[in-house]
Amino acid sequence: MSSATKAIKAITADREWEQFHSEENLAKSVAIEAGELLQCFQWGVEFDPGRVQDELADVLTYCLLLADKLGVDPEQIVLQKLAVTREKYPVDKARGRSTKYDAL
Amino acid sequence: MSSATKAIKAITADREWEQFHSEENLAKSVAIEAGELLQCFQWGVEFDPGRVQDELADVLTYCLLLADKLGVDPEQIVLQKLAVTREKYPVDKARGRSTKYDAL
């Protein structure tokens, strides 16, 4: 995601928006945009792909800004967390089930 | 993010979890994880960086799954949306302000 992160940071710097981008404000922004993404599915499973794509892009944008602010690589933290998931959800127990790990 | 997406898809396929991953369920999951990320900041601006990193990774994981399900590249959709942001928020009007574009 490094080119996307670079592009986001350039837009942000040009507009002097870094002052608004505390970790807390970015976390709120992720949640706000996640609500807008969810709105694409408010009344059912049918959806407008273009609108979903736009809202997903907004969630990702704030995620990348937050990762950058934390000084972590978004791809690396996903891979690290997956290692935990692999442990918590052994294939033989978790196969075909949406049960949470503490109830497996 | 392609290696992260690949790793997520492998974990998902091994556990036969694709059946749960409708676009709608993934959008709900993004919102749920965004709520957990926000919880790191529930009572103020202080936070535990490791916990924030973990919750951010969860949001990103579902975002990448949703992008994959939609058949779009996460980096590309962010760049496309940024082009819209650049238009909506001209530098001279938006500099140093958190005002929404329709009130600029």
Place this chain on the structure above:
Amino acid sequence: MSSATKAIKAITADREWEQFHSEENLAKSVAIEAGELLQCFQWGVEFDPGRVQDELADVLTYCLLLADKLGVDPEQIVLQKLAVTREKYPVDKARGRSTKYDAL
């Protein structure tokens, strides 16, 4: 809801929790609990009624605290907003449709 609000305020006062209850922190708390409510439906429409009831109670609790902090009556603000909804969604146009008012 006045007896519920009274009970919440008593618990809060006994524990000296008012210091954490800025409007902003309460709004975050509503969103966090709404995420937990949504989690009851993460993978589909089936749900555990007791768990949904508990999570709904948590959302309501923070809503009542926020209404109290704003100095407004929760029932009154709902009724006021309904008057707006009635105008925005005339019966003849909105009947049987989940379309948003600006697209009716």
Place this chain on the structure above:
Amino acid sequence: MSSATKAIKAITADREWEQFHSEENLAKSVAIEAGELLQCFQWGVEFDPGRVQDELADVLTYCLLLADKLGVDPEQIVLQKLAVTREKYPVDKARGRSTKYDAL
């Protein structure tokens, strides 16, 4: 809240909107509106009281619809949940602290 619930149900019935109001869709709606409420505080603690009141009313409206759908009294479930909170957070341990019960 019975008069607010009655008014909401009347508006809903007149527009034949009950068909959209599954428990799951109502839970999504609570989360979506909670995101809009949070947006009032996206960039800081300052806020527009009228806008907060409106968004809070929307969250409450879907909460009341969900309570009605579940066949529970909103005030009662809040009081029931408070009894649990009282147990989990004894006054002498929880006083003046925002720590979660499992870390007290």
